[in-house]
Amino acid sequence: MSLLKTKLNRRKFLAYSGGTLAAGAMASKFSTIKAVASEHSSRSNSSESKNVPSACAICVNMCSLFADVKDGVIHKLNPNHNFFKSRSMLCARGNAGAKVPYDPDRLKKPLIRAGERGEGKWKEVSWEEAYDYIVKNVMKLIDKYDNRSSIAFASTEGLQEEFFRHLTSIVGSTNSVRHPTLCLASNIQGYSSVFGTFPDADIANAKFVVMAGSNRAEAFITPDTIDLAKNHKEQTFVYLDPRATKSTALADKWFPIKPGTDMAVVLAMINIIISENLYDKEFVDKYTHGFKELANHVKQYTPEWAAKESEVPASEIKWMARKFAENAPASVWYPGRRSSFTANDVYYRRACGILNAVVGAWDRKGGLIPKSGISLKSHEFIFPLYDRVKNRIDGGKVDFAGEVLPEYIKSNKGMPKDKVAYLSESDGSWVLFRDAILKQKPYPVKGMFIYKQNPVESIPNRAKTIEMLKSMEFTCAIDIQMSDAAWYADVVLPESTYLERWDPAHNYGGAAPIVLFRKQAIKPLFDTKPMKDITVDLAERFLKEDDFWTDAWEEDKGYLQEYVDTFKNNSMEKIIEHQVSGHPGAFKMLMEKGCFYETDKIPYGQTLKEGARLKTKSGKIELASVRYPEAGLHALPVYQKPSEAPEGKYRFVVGRHAQFTQANTQNVPYLLEAYGHYENMLWIHPKSALKQGLNDGDYAIVKSSVGEQKVKVHVTEYTRPDTVFYLHGFGRLSKWLSNIYKVGASDAEILEDYAETISGNALLHETFVEIKKA
Amino acid sequence: MSENSRALKLAEANQKLANKRKGAKEKWGIVLDTSKCIDCKACTVACKMENYVPVGFYNYRIWVAEDTHYAKYPTVNRSFQPSQCQQCENPPCVHVCPTHASYKTADGVIMVDADKCILCKYCMTACPYDARYESHTTEAIDKCTFCYQRREEGKDPACVETCPPKVRVFGDLNDPNSEASRLLAENEYTVLKPEKGTRPKLKYIK
Numbered sequence: 001m002s003l004l005k006t007k008l009n010r011r012k013f014l015a016y017s018g019g020t021l022a023a024g025a026m027a028s029k030f031s032t033i034k035a036v037a038s039e040h041s042s043r044s045n046s047s048e049s050k051n052v053p054s055a056c057a058i059c060v061n062m063c064s065l066f067a068d069v070k071d072g073v074i075h076k077l078n079p080n081h082n083f084f085k086s087r088s089m090l091c092a093r094g095n096a097g098a099k100v101p102y103d104p105d106r107l108k109k110p111l112i113r114a115g116e117r118g119e120g121k122w123k124e125v126s127w128e129e130a131y132d133y134i135v136k137n138v139m140k141l142i143d144k145y146d147n148r149s150s151i152a153f154a155s156t157e158g159l160q161e162e163f164f165r166h167l168t169s170i171v172g173s174t175n176s177v178r179h180p181t182l183c184l185a186s187n188i189q190g191y192s193s194v195f196g197t198f199p200d201a202d203i204a205n206a207k208f209v210v211m212a213g214s215n216r217a218e219a220f221i222t223p224d225t226i227d228l229a230k231n232h233k234e235q236t237f238v239y240l241d242p243r244a245t246k247s248t249a250l251a252d253k254w255f256p257i258k259p260g261t262d263m264a265v266v267l268a269m270i271n272i273i274i275s276e277n278l279y280d281k282e283f284v285d286k287y288t289h290g291f292k293e294l295a296n297h298v299k300q301y302t303p304e305w306a307a308k309e310s311e312v313p314a315s316e317i318k319w320m321a322r323k324f325a326e327n328a329p330a331s332v333w334y335p336g337r338r339s340s341f342t343a344n345d346v347y348y349r350r351a352c353g354i355l356n357a358v359v360g361a362w363d364r365k366g367g368l369i370p371k372s373g374i375s376l377k378s379h380e381f382i383f384p385l386y387d388r389v390k391n392r393i394d395g396g397k398v399d400f401a402g403e404v405l406p407e408y409i410k411s412n413k414g415m416p417k418d419k420v421a422y423l424s425e426s427d428g429s430w431v432l433f434r435d436a437i438l439k440q441k442p443y444p445v446k447g448m449f450i451y452k453q454n455p456v457e458s459i460p461n462r463a464k465t466i467e468m469l470k471s472m473e474f475t476c477a478i479d480i481q482m483s484d485a486a487w488y489a490d491v492v493l494p495e496s497t498y499l500e501r502w503d504p505a506h507n508y509g510g511a512a513p514i515v516l517f518r519k520q521a522i523k524p525l526f527d528t529k530p531m532k533d534i535t536v537d538l539a540e541r542f543l544k545e546d547d548f549w550t551d552a553w554e555e556d557k558g559y560l561q562e563y564v565d566t567f568k569n570n571s572m573e574k575i576i577e578h579q580v581s582g583h584p585g586a587f588k589m590l591m592e593k594g595c596f597y598e599t600d601k602i603p604y605g606q607t608l609k610e611g612a613r614l615k616t617k618s619g620k621i622e623l624a625s626v627r628y629p630e631a632g633l634h635a636l637p638v639y640q641k642p643s644e645a646p647e648g649k650y651r652f653v654v655g656r657h658a659q660f661t662q663a664n665t666q667n668v669p670y671l672l673e674a675y676g677h678y679e680n681m682l683w684i685h686p687k688s689a690l691k692q693g694l695n696d697g698d699y700a701i702v703k704s705s706v707g708e709q710k711v712k713v714h715v716t717e718y719t720r721p722d723t724v725f726y727l728h729g730f731g732r733l734s735k736w737l738s739n740i741y742k743v744g745a746s747d748a749e750i751l752e753d754y755a756e757t758i759s760g761n762a763l764l765h766e767t768f769v770e771i772k773k774a
Numbered sequence: 775m776s777e778n779s780r781a782l783k784l785a786e787a788n789q790k791l792a793n794k795r796k797g798a799k800e801k802w803g804i805v806l807d808t809s810k811c812i813d814c815k816a817c818t819v820a821c822k823m824e825n826y827v828p829v830g831f832y833n834y835r836i837w838v839a840e841d842t843h844y845a846k847y848p849t850v851n852r853s854f855q856p857s858q859c860q861q862c863e864n865p866p867c868v869h870v871c872p873t874h875a876s877y878k879t880a881d882g883v884i885m886v887d888a889d890k891c892i893l894c895k896y897c898m899t900a901c902p903y904d905a906r907y908e909s910h911t912t913e914a915i916d917k918c919t920f921c922y923q924r925r926e927e928g929k930d931p932a933c934v935e936t937c938p939p940k941v942r943v944f945g946d947l948n949d950p951n952s953e954a955s956r957l958l959a960e961n962e963y964t965v966l967k968p969e970k971g972t973r974p975k976l977k978y979i980k
Contacts, residue, residue, distance in 0.1 A: 071775065076823045079936055089938040095819040217812040221938050229810045229939035244845070246812050249852040256848050658814040669829045670822060674815035685847060717845040 052521040053080065053594030056094040057498035059661055060157050061086065061222055062508065063094055064594045067499060067521035074098050074499060074522055082593040084600040085514050091221035092659055096670045100497050101525055105667060105736050106481050107494035108526035117470055118488045120735050127529070127537070133491050135541045137474035138171060139548060141447040142388060148172035149390045151447035151474075152437070154455055154485075159503035159518060160495075160531035164451040164478070165426075167535045169383035170542060170560060174392045175445060177428035181760045182458050185429075187339035189422055189759035190349020193625050194357060196615030197370050200511040201332045202602065203227040205366040208327035210238045210320065211247065212262045214336025218246035219656035224334075236327070238320060240265070240312065242653055243683065243725055244718035253316070256720045259651050259765050260341065260642030261310040263348040266333065267639055268306035269321035270355050271298040278325035280360030287608065288357055289616075290624025290635070297636045309641070328359035330366025338656065341765045343409040344640040346758040350625075351637040357621045363607045370607055373509035374598070376579045381563050384556030390443055393436035394420065394429050394760070400439065404431050404755040406766050408643045414634035420760040421631045429760025430459050431753050434468050446473040451531065452495075456484035457663040457729060460751030460762055461706045466733075478534060481667065482736030496528040502572035503530075505579045505590065512603075515586070515596040517576055536567045633758060649768040650688065650724045652704065654747050663729040667737040679744035680727040681714035684771070688724070689715045692771050699774035702726075702745065704767050706752050709745035710774050724769065781826035781911035785888045788922045795925065798881040802920055803861065803947040803975035804931075805957045810939040811854040813838050817933035817942070821858075824921055824932035826911060833907055835859070835918040836933055856941060858933070859884060859905040859918035860966060860974030867897035867906065875914070882975060883922055888914035902970045920944070947975065 051066040056077070064083035068076045077098045079090040100106075110130035115121030125133075141150050152175040153168040155161050168176050180188070188198040203209060204227040216225050228237060232250045239251035240262060248254045257265070273279050274295050284291050303321075307314040324331045333352045339345055353368075361367030402410065402417030409415055420429050434455075437445045448469070456465050469475060469488040477486035478493045486492045503518035529537075539560055542548045549557055567575075580586035586596045606612065613619035617626040624635045645651050656662075659671040672678050682700055684692070694700055696715040701708055702724070711726055719725060730744030754763040775783075821827060821836050836858035844851065865884050868876045875890035876897050886897075891914035898906045898915060909916035921931035929935065934944040945954030957963075958977060965974040 073775075075780075076820075076932070078932075087938065088935075088940075090816065090820070090936045091938060092815040092819040095816060095823050095936060098823050218814075221812075221814050221816070225812065225814075226938045229812055232810065244847075244850040244852065246852060246854075248850055249812060249854060254848075254850065658812075670819055673829055673831060674819055717847040718850060719847070721847075 052519050053591065054499060054518045054521055055159075055503075055516045055594075056090065056097055057158060057518075058093045058097055058665060059220070062159070062506070062516055063090055064516045065090055065094065066594060067098075069521055072522060074101065080594045083514065083516070083595045084512070084597070085223055085508060085510065087223055087226040089221070089226060092671060092674050093661070093665050096665070096668050097499070099668070099670065100480070101499055101522060103481065103668070105738055106497070106526070107479065107486075107492060108528070109494060110527070111492040113490045117490075118466070118733070120487065122492070127527070130491055130493060131537060131541055134476055134538065135545065137447065137490075139545060141474060143547070145444055145446065146388055147390050147443060148386055148388050149174045149392070150443070150445050151175070151449065152177060152433075152445050153449045153451075154178070154453050155451040156453040158452055159498075159506050160501075161451065162504070163531040163535040164449070166381070166383070166563070167449065167538060170535070170539050170563075172384065172386040172389055174389060175428070175433075176426055177430055177433045178426065179453060179458070180424065180427045181429045181431070181755070182340065182762050184337045184339050185424070185427065185759040186345035186756060186761040187335060187337070187349050190339075190346045191335055191353045193346070193350050193628065194353030194616075194622055195362065195368070195370065199335065199368040199370050201334055202366050202369050202511060203332065203334075204231070205330060206235060206332045207330040207366060208236045208238075208323050209332050209334060210240070210324070211334040211336065212240040212257070212265075213341060214334055214338070215241060215245040215247045215655060216334070216336065217250050218658055220337065220661045221658055236323060242720045242723040243655065245655070255312045255316065258309070258311045258720070259653055259723055262341075263344060263351050263637065263639055264301065264306040264309035265312055265317055265320075266348070266351040266355050267298055267301035267637065268303045268317050269324060270294070270351070270358060271301050272303060272318055272321035273325050273355075273358055274298060276322070278322065279358040280328060283360030283362075284358060287362070287621050289618045289620040289622050289626070291358075294354065294358075294623040294636060301639065324355070325359050328367070329361040329364035331359055331361045332356065332367060335368070340761045340763055342642050343406050343415070343754065343756045343763055343766065344412075344642075345756055345761060345763070347414070347634065347637040347640070354623050354637065357623060362621065363605050365604055369511040369602055369604070371509045371511065372513050372603065372606070373507045374513045374515050374596070375582060376505055376507050376515065377582055378579065379566055379575070381566075382559040383563070384552045384560055386556075387551035392425070392428065393442060393445060394432040395423055395425065398432060398436070400435065400441070401432060401757050404435065404753070405757060406643065406754045406763065409640055409756075412638075412640055414632070414638060416632060416757040419757065421633060421758045423760050429755060430455070431755035431762050432760060434459060434464060434753075437468050438464070438471065446471070448472050448475045450475065450477045450479075450485050450489065452479060454483040454485045454663050456488065456733065457746065457748050459753070460748060460764065460767075461753035462746060462748040463707055464753060465748070478531065480528075481664070482734045483664075484733045484737075487734035487736070493534060494526065494528040495534075496524045496530050500524040500528070501530040502576075504572065505576045505596075512600055513597070515580065515590065516594070517590055519591075532567060532572070536564055539564050643766070645722055645768050649770055650722060651765065652702070652747075652750065652767045652769045653723055653725050654728055654751070654764045655725055657727055660727065660729050666729040666732070666740045669739060672739060678739070679712060680730040681712045682745070682771070683714055683716050683719045683725040685719050685721040686715050686717065688721050689713065693773055694771070700771050701774050702750060703770045704750040704752055707749040709749050711745035724771065777826050777828065778911045781909070782888070784826060784923060785912050785914070788885060788919060789887055791922060791926065792879040792883075792885055796880050798879070799948065800881040800946040801948040801975070802881055802883060803945065803954055803977060804920075804934065805943045805945070805954045805963070805977045805979060806856065806941055807979045808853070808855050808941060811838065811856050811941045812939065813840060813854040814938060816936045816938055817856060820932040820936040821918075825919075827909075827916070828911060833909070835905075835907075835916065857903070857966070857976065860903050860972060860976045861918075861920065863973035863975065864971060866900040866902065866970075866972060870896040870900040872896065879922070881925070883920050884917070885919055885922065886915055886917060888912040891915055902967050902972060
C-alpha cells in the first residue's frame with residue numbers, strides 16, 4: 001500500500017476512534033478535461049436537459065443507462081432502473097464513461113503514419129485519404145499473395161463489432177481472431193463438454209457458493225457480484241485464491257490455494273460426494289451419462305491427497321463437499337470468466353461442471369442455469385463468395401501446435417500436439433495465430449485490421465506481438481483512443497464513442513434474457529464515425545474497384561450493393577424497429593424504458609422437461625464425455641500436477657480490478673484516483689520481500705524468460721509467499737495514453753506465451769519470475 | 775461553459791433550492807450496511823460526476839476506507855467503510871463558521887453558501903469526520919449535500935442510486951414508513967464518534 005493510500009485510509013478510519021489530520025493539498029495532475037468540455041459546449045446551441053437511453057460500452061455487461069444531457073453536454077450517466085440485469089447499478093467505470101467523449105487523449109481525426117512504426121509520428125488526413133490508403137493496400141495484399149486470407153481481422157465484443165465482422169466478410173478473409181482465447185475459451189469448452197452449453201450461475205438464489213480464482217467482487221462488477229454482496233449474510237461463500245482480494249471481504253472462508261491445483265479440490269469433493277452417497281441419485285440416473293466411469297475414476301482423488309496438492313486442509317475439503325451436497329440444488333462452483341489459468345484448464349472446468357451435475361444443481365433454483373435469449377430479426381445479408389481464399393492459419397492440422405504447451409504437460413496424452421481440438425472458427429486461438437503469422441505457416445498473413453482490441457497489451461509476450469505487428473505490410477486500427485496496437489499501425493481510424501452513436505438492438509442472453517440498444521446522446525464532437533459507417537464506406541469503395549472482383553461473380557457484387565443500400569437507406573432507428581418487430585410493443589418499450597424483456601423471472605427446468613435434449617452428443621449431461629475420446633482427449637477429467645516454481649523464482653499470477661478490468665480504462669484519471677494510485681504495484685509477501693531485500697515502496701525488476709519490468713513494491717500479507725502479482729494494463733507503449741505511458745509495469749511484457757490445445761486458450765498462470773531490487 | 779462554471783452554477787442553484795424548501799418537513803438521512811461494501815468506488819466516481827468535483831486525491835465529498843491493520847497471512851479479514859458528511863443534527867462546522875456560510879437547511883442538510891465563504895477553514899478543523907475539502911472550482915469549502923439538486927425530483931443521491939449492492943439507503947428519518955426508518959427500527963445501528971455529540975444522520979447497521 002502506498003504511503004498516500006495508507007494515509008487516506010488511516011485518516012478515514014480514525015473516525016471511529018477520534019482525532020483528525022489536516023487535509024493536505026495536492027495539485028491535480030489532470031486538468032485538460034475542462035478545456036475540452038468547454039470547447040464543445042461553446043459550439044452547442046441547445047439549452048435543454050434530456051435523458052437519453054443508452055448502454056455502457058466499457059465492459060461486456062453493457063449495463064443500460066440514461067445519459068443526463070444538459071445544454072448538449074453529458075452531465076452524468078445514471079443507471080437504468082428498468083434494466084433488471086444490472087440490478088439498478090452503474091459501476092465506477094460506467095460512471096466515468098460520462099467523460100469518455102471529452103477525454104483529451106481520444107482520437108479526433110483519421111491518421112496515417114508519417115515516421116517509423118511505433119515512432120509516433122502521424123499525419124492528420126481526411127476520411128477520403130484514409131480510405132484511399134486502405135483500399136490501395138488491401139488490393140495490393142490480395143494481389144501480391146493471391147489470397148484474401150493474407151489479411152487478418154482482430155476484434156473484441158461491442159454492439160458495432162458485427163459491422164467489423166461484415167467488413168471481414170466483404171474483404172473475404174477467413175482469418176478473424178477475437179478475445180475469447182485470452183479470457184474464457186477454456187471455461188466455455190469445459191462446461192459445454194458437460195452440459196452442451198456455458199451456463200449462468202443463479203447466485204441470487206444459491207445457498208452455497210465456491211469461487212476459485214474468479215475474483216468477482218473486485219475484478220468485475222456484474223449481477224453476480226451484487227447478488228453475492230447482497231446475500232452474503234444468508235449465503236455460505238467459500239473463496240479460493242492465492243491472494244486475499246476484495247472478494248475476501250464477502251467470504252465466510254478464504255483458502256490461499258496453491259495456484260494451478262484447484263482441480264484437485266474439485267475431484268476430491270466429487271469423490272466424497274459419491275463415496276458418501278451424497279449425490280442426487282435420481283437426477284444422476286435420469287439426466288446424466290457415464291456415472292459409473294466417473295465414480296471409479298475419482299476414487300484415486302482422496303481429500304488427503306488433494307490437501308497435499310492444494311494446501312487446502314483435507315477436513316475443509318470434506319466440509320465443502322458435504323455442504324455442497326447438503327445445499328444442492330442451490331449450490332454453485334462458480335463458472336467465472338478469465339479462466340486462462342494453467343494448461344489443464346479445460347479438464348478442470350469440466351470437473352467443476354461435473355461437481356454441479358452430480359448433486360443435481362443444474363437448471364434448478366440456486367444452481368447452474370442454461371442461458372436463453374430473445375430472438376431478434378436481422379437483415380439477411382449474403383456476402384460475396386471469392387475464390388482467392390484459404391483456410392484459417394490456426395485451424396485444422398497445425399504442425400507446431402505442441403510448441404505452445406508448457407513442457408510439463410507435453411507427455412499428457414489428452415492434450416493434442418498437432419491441432420487445437422475445438423477451435424472456434426470465428427475466434428481463433430490468439431497465441432497460435434500470432435505464431436502462425438510469424439512463422440508464415442501455412443502462408444503469409446501480411447495485413448491486419450484491428451477493431452477495439454489491443455493485442456499488444458492483452459496477449460502474453462508483448463515483444464512478440466510487436467514483432468508480429470512490425471512484420472505486417474499494412475495495419476489499420478479502429479478505436480476511440482490510441483491503443484498500443486494502434487500506436488504500431490499504419491492508419492488509425494477514430495470511431496465515435498458509444499455515447500455519440502446509435503447502436504443496434506442486442507439480445508443479452510442469460511438465465512433471464514433482456515434486449516438493450518443505444519440511442520445517440522450527443523452528436524460526435526470530432527471527425528469520427530461509427531464502425532457501421534466505416535464498413536459501408538469501404539464497401540462502396542470496393543464496389544468501384546474492378547480489380548477487387550476478379551475472383552467473384554457479378555451477382556456477388558450485387559449482394560454487396562444490397563448491403564450498402566440497406567444501411568444507406570435506413571436509419572439505425574429503423575433497423576432497430578425491424579430487429580424487434582417480432583415482439584409487439586418491444587420498440588416502444590426500448591425507446592421509453594431503454595430495454596425490452598418479457599419476464600425477469602428465470603424459467604427453471606427447461607432442459608429437464610420430458611423429451612428435452614442437451615446439445616451434447618448423448619443429449620444428456622456428460623459426466624464422461626462421448627465426443628472427447630473421439631478427438632483423442634480424456635473422457636473424464638484427469639488431474640495434472642502443475643509445475644513447481646524453480647528455486648528462487650515466484651509464480652506470477654494476473655488479476656483484474658473494478659476500475660480496470662480490461663485494458664481500456666487505465667488512462668482515465670477519475671479511475672486511477674478511485675484505484676488509489678497512479679501506477680500498479682507488485683504484491684509480495686513480507687517473508688519473500690525480506691528474502692529479496694525489498695521494502696514497501698522500493699522499485700523491483702520482475703523478470704521472466706520473455707521480458708522484464710520495473711515496478712513499485714507493495715509488501716502485503718494478502719498473498720501467498722510463493723506467488724506474486726501486479727495489476728493488468730499499466731506500463732503502456734502508446735504515448736497518447738498520457739497518464740499511463742511507461743507508468744507502472746505491463747503484465748503482457750513478462751507473461752510467457754503458452755496456450756492449451758483443447759480450446760486454444762492462452763495460459764496466464766504458467767510464468768515464473770525472478771525478482772530483484774531495481 | 776467550463777466545469778468550474780457548472781460547479782458554481784450548481785452551488786447557486788442549491789442555495790436557491792434551499793430557500794425555496796424553507797418549509798420542508800423531512801429529515802434526510804442515510805442508513806448503511808457496510809458489510810455489503812466491496813470497495814468498488816462506484817459511489818465516489820458517481821459523486822464526482824454529479825457534483826463536478828474535480829479529479830485529485832484531496833478533492834472528495836465521499837470516500838471508502840479500509841481497515842488494513844490486523845492482517846496476518848493466512849488470517850485476513852477485509853472490511854470497508856464508505857462514508858461522507860454525517861449531516862449532523864448538531865453540526866460543529868456550522869457553529870464555528872464566522873460568516874454563516876455553513877448552514878443547515880430546513881430538511882437538515884448542511885450546506886455551504888459559496889458567496890459567504892472566506893476559506894478560513896475553521897469548519898474543516900471543527901469537523902470530526904474530515905468531510906470537507908477546499909474547492910478550487912467554487913472557491914469555497916465544499917462538501918456532500920446529499921445531492922440537494924435531486925431533492926425536487928425525489929431522486930436518491932448519486933452515491934445511493936448507483937451503488938451495486940445498495941449499501942446505502944437514503945430516506946426521510948421523520949417518516950416511519952420510509953425504508954431508512956424501517957431499517958433503523960429493525961436493526962441495531964451505530965453512528966461514527968457518538969462521543970462528539972454531533973448526532974449524525976448517517977447510521978451504520980451493526
